[in-house]
Amino acid sequence: MTTLLREVIGDVLRQARLSQGRTLREVSDDARVSLGYLSEVERGRKEASSELLSAICGALEVPLSRVLTDAGETMERRERVAARPVATASGATIDYSTRVVIPQAVSMAVA
Template identity: 75%
Template sequence: MTTLLREVIGDVLRRVRVEQGRTLREVSDTARVSLGYLSEVERGRKEASSELLSAICGALDVPLSRVLSEAGDDMALEEARTEVSTSRIDASTKVVIPQAVAPVVSMAVA
């Protein structure tokens, strides 16, 4: 399953908020965003506009560029993990490659 950018951005925002020891209510009040909406953004259920992301980042006192950069790094790691897991061939998988079918030639013996 593909990870969505909104989910990764939400994870970064939550990680920053928790590292600061702040509550959803504190950040939502400072950013002037409803508590419920901020929660939905952090859980990756809502796609935040650039204006809303800017307000949340301002409330967290973290540059938007940092949030986007961390989200990009996290997304790249997720893509690399997905690529590795889908490119592995299970050793127990048996593959049968049929031989080329040659035209059947019958010969009559006299």
């Protein structure tokens, strides 16, 4: 399954908030962002604009560049793991990064 950037950025923001021992309400008040919207961003449900990310980072006193760097490094690790071939019980390997299209079976009527 593909990891979305908005999910990774949300994880990074949540980790920053939790490491500071702050609540969603505190950060949302400081960032002037609704609590519900901040929650959606942290859960990766909403794609935050650059202005919104800047406001949240300002409230957390974390540089936006740090959030983006951490998110990029996390994405790289996840992509590396996803691209790693997996060994099966028979010893064969499955490369999940390879996309294969399997056509639908077509039934043929016999007259």
